[in-house]
Amino acid sequence: MSVGLDDSHSLAVYSITSGGVKSRKPGQLIFSSKGNKQKVLTVIANPFSPSSFAQCGVKHLDFHTLSPTSLNTKKGSFGKGGVSTLLALAYVSESTILAGSQSGELMTFKVSGATKRAKCTPTYIQLTL
16 A cells, blocks of 8 residues: 555555456556545554555544445544544454544544544554554
């Protein structure tokens, strides 16, 4: 995956293995599209679902799922606490992300839209095992 430095922060997804598709070579572009107008700070692959990934940054979180013909995007819901700038992401399950914000909040987001928040020191790096 890559995110462009253009105004639309374009997304590109590349193959890393042939994955059983004879015509696909490692490094081949699979899909590209416009991304988010807000600055993107992190992109992370979903280790539980190879066709899913998420991106975050200045006042946004987007969940992406790649299908054979399109990229489906769902915006993360920030709930009652308002929109935050997110610096770091880590998948904790197929549909749940742990996120660290610039203001020091630790948040969990579900693709379904539910959000929980906890206040802590600013979070820049997270490690999940």
